[in-house]
Amino acid sequence: xxxxxxxxxxxxxxxxxxxxxxxxxxxxxxxxxxxxxxxxxxxxxxxxxxxxxxxxxxxxxxxxxxxxxxxxxxxxxxxxxxxxxxxxxxxxxxxxxxxxxxxxxxxxxxxxxxxxxxxxxxxxxxxxxxxxxxxxxxxxxxxxxxxxxxxxxxxxxxxxxxxxxxxxxxxxxxxxxxxxxxxxxxxxxxxxxxxxxxxxxxxxxxxxxxxxxxxxxxxxxxxxxxxxxxxxxxxxxxxx
Amino acid sequence: xxxxxxxxxxxxxxxxxxxxxxxxxxxxxxxxxxxxxxxxxxxxxxxxxxxxxxxxxxxxxxxxxxxxxxxxxxxxxxxxxxxxxxxxxxxxxxxxxxxxxxxxxxxxxxxxxxxxxxxxxxxxxxxxxxxxxxxxxxxxxxxxxxxxxxxxxxxxxxxxxxxxxxxxxxxxxxxxxxxxxxxxxxxxxxxxxxxxxxxxxxxxxxxxxxxxxxxxxxxxxxxxxxxxxxxxxxxxxxxx
DNA sequence: CGCCTTTTGTAACAACGTGCAACAACAGGG
DNA sequence: CCCTGTTGTTGCACGTTGTTACAAAAGGCG
Numbered sequence: 001x002x003x004x005x006x007x008x009x010x011x012x013x014x015x016x017x018x019x020x021x022x023x024x025x026x027x028x029x030x031x032x033x034x035x036x037x038x039x040x041x042x043x044x045x046x047x048x049x050x051x052x053x054x055x056x057x058x059x060x061x062x063x064x065x066x067x068x069x070x071x072x073x074x075x076x077x078x079x080x081x082x083x084x085x086x087x088x089x090x091x092x093x094x095x096x097x098x099x100x101x102x103x104x105x106x107x108x109x110x111x112x113x114x115x116x117x118x119x120x121x122x123x124x125x126x127x128x129x130x131x132x133x134x135x136x137x138x139x140x141x142x143x144x145x146x147x148x149x150x151x152x153x154x155x156x157x158x159x160x161x162x163x164x165x166x167x168x169x170x171x172x173x174x175x176x177x178x179x180x181x182x183x184x185x186x187x188x189x190x191x192x193x194x195x196x197x198x199x200x201x202x203x204x205x206x207x208x209x210x211x212x213x214x215x216x217x218x219x220x221x222x223x224x225x226x227x228x229x230x231x232x233x234x235x236x237x238x239x240x
Numbered sequence: 241x242x243x244x245x246x247x248x249x250x251x252x253x254x255x256x257x258x259x260x261x262x263x264x265x266x267x268x269x270x271x272x273x274x275x276x277x278x279x280x281x282x283x284x285x286x287x288x289x290x291x292x293x294x295x296x297x298x299x300x301x302x303x304x305x306x307x308x309x310x311x312x313x314x315x316x317x318x319x320x321x322x323x324x325x326x327x328x329x330x331x332x333x334x335x336x337x338x339x340x341x342x343x344x345x346x347x348x349x350x351x352x353x354x355x356x357x358x359x360x361x362x363x364x365x366x367x368x369x370x371x372x373x374x375x376x377x378x379x380x381x382x383x384x385x386x387x388x389x390x391x392x393x394x395x396x397x398x399x400x401x402x403x404x405x406x407x408x409x410x411x412x413x414x415x416x417x418x419x420x421x422x423x424x425x426x427x428x429x430x431x432x433x434x435x436x437x438x439x440x441x442x443x444x445x446x447x448x449x450x451x452x453x454x455x456x457x458x459x460x461x462x463x464x465x466x467x468x469x470x471x472x473x474x475x476x477x478x479x480x
Numbered sequence: 481c482g483c484c485t486t487t488t489g490t491a492a493c494a495a496c497g498t499g500c501a502a503c504a505a506c507a508g509g510g
Numbered sequence: 511c512c513c514t515g516t517t518g519t520t521g522c523a524c525g526t527t528g529t530t531a532c533a534a535a536a537g538g539c540g
Contacts, residue, residue, distance in 0.1 A: 134331050137331060137373065137380060140383075140384065141309065144380065145309055147387050149317055182516095184517085195499080196496095202519075435489085435529085439490085455488070
């Protein structure tokens with residue numbers, strides 16, 4: 001008798017373990033035929049699992065996607081987030097992490113084979129794809145630095161300043177950010193517990209560096225201090 | 241008057257900060273003309289610095305290379321190591337980390353321009369280069385997992401098992417490894433202090449899981465236990 | 481060989497972050 | 511309306527790790 005314990009192939013196991021029980025192909029079998037490739041996905045849906053074969057490359061049009069890995073005992077590590085404008089799913093032929101939506105998310109899906117052909121035909125697109133992978137590698141190295149050497153407050157400041165910089169790049173104000181993810185996602189991203197994240201938010205608020213509106217909207221009231229914290233320049237910061 | 245403080249360009253700054261004061265071009269201006277590209281580099285030499293423009297792609301023939309980043313206050317983070325057979329220096333046009341030799345190291349240097357041309361001409365080589373970048377990304381994600389969720393003993397076990405697996409792949413015994421790096425490099429790689437690394441080595445030795453020969457040769461006397469620790473399967477492991 | 485420097489090992493103490501608990505705020509549904 | 515589940519916050523005790531200090535071992539060099 002077949003059960004999940006006996007499965008050996010990572011991609012089989014990944015499909016079996018999907019929270020919604022659907023493969024990517026099944027999930028995207030239905031959709032609006034007038035706008036081929038454009039899909040609307042509900043919140044908390046799994047786009048793909050670690051070990052699965054890549055079927056689509058996606059362009060995020062709205063919403064947020066969260067990339068994570070799981071340890072055998074269930075501990076979760078968030079590797080990053082994707083926001084509107086990001087191209088996600090490029091890289092090797094097999095996904096190296098899970099991907100889940102955090103909100104209702106609109107995605108433009110490009111079949112992997114079509115994307116591969118397009119890259120081969122168009123050297124400019126190829127360079128852009130390569131640049132995206134390099135950017136991901138750079139971000140991963142930055143992530144390692146943040147997690148291995150920064151204190152809890154430095155980590156949270158680094159995270160918030162990353163969102164601030166992103167806002168600025170997209171023509172929005174860098175002085176406030178909207179958090180589409182929950183505290184647990186931030187904690188798993190920064191290598192902390194949810195309690196520490198919550199406590200650090202409160203500390204920032206009490207110190208007068210941020211103001212919180214309904215826990216998901218952060219207004220920076222002393223962005224200089226936060227920037228200094230984020231880059232690890234503060235002498236008085238207590239590090240792990 | 242010009243001093244290092246006033247420098248703004250990252251690549252200029254990087255060159256100024258090189259320990260040996262030489263640029264990559266200068267370092268590789270001399271060499272054996274009979275074996276074009278093959279270079280012998282002393283231990284503790286800087287191959288390149290973060291932010292510098294890529295000038296060469298290297299193939300490691302012998303020795304060990306250490307990749308690291310520095311925080312403004314001098315804290316160092318080791319991002320990885322390269323061993324014989326590894327191709328290093330591929331990725332974007334600018335280096336995203338420092339690279340230093342840990343031992344006397346023989347390198348085959350391929351000028352970046354020549355490598356670029358070869359990649360454009362040969363799609364197979366292009367795929368191999370892309371695969372190498374993807375592999376680096378996968379390793380970086382694994383690194384994030386190790387650093388953010390594993391305890392000190394789990395991290396050290398993970399590091400040692402990584403070397404063991406590498407030995408096995410290269411036809412050597414997986415039951416012992418030689419550490420070409422110092423304790424401080426291991427500590428900076430695992431996000432720990434040198435004292436914790438030392439304590440954990442002693443703990444492994446007292447627990448009967450390893451035997452140490454002159455601090456640089458590790459013999460695994462209970463590799464099952466170490467493997468379980470490394471993958472984060474041990475219930476009794478106390479985590480950060 | 482002896483001296484020096486560098487690296488590594490060990491110990492005590494302090495501290496940051498965790499784990500567990502209770503509690504508050506909020507939304508959804510019957 | 512109350513009930514329920516989820517999420518976020520806070521208090522307190524504890525533990526792993528960092529810090530500091532010093533000793534021991536290894537390697538370089540005259």
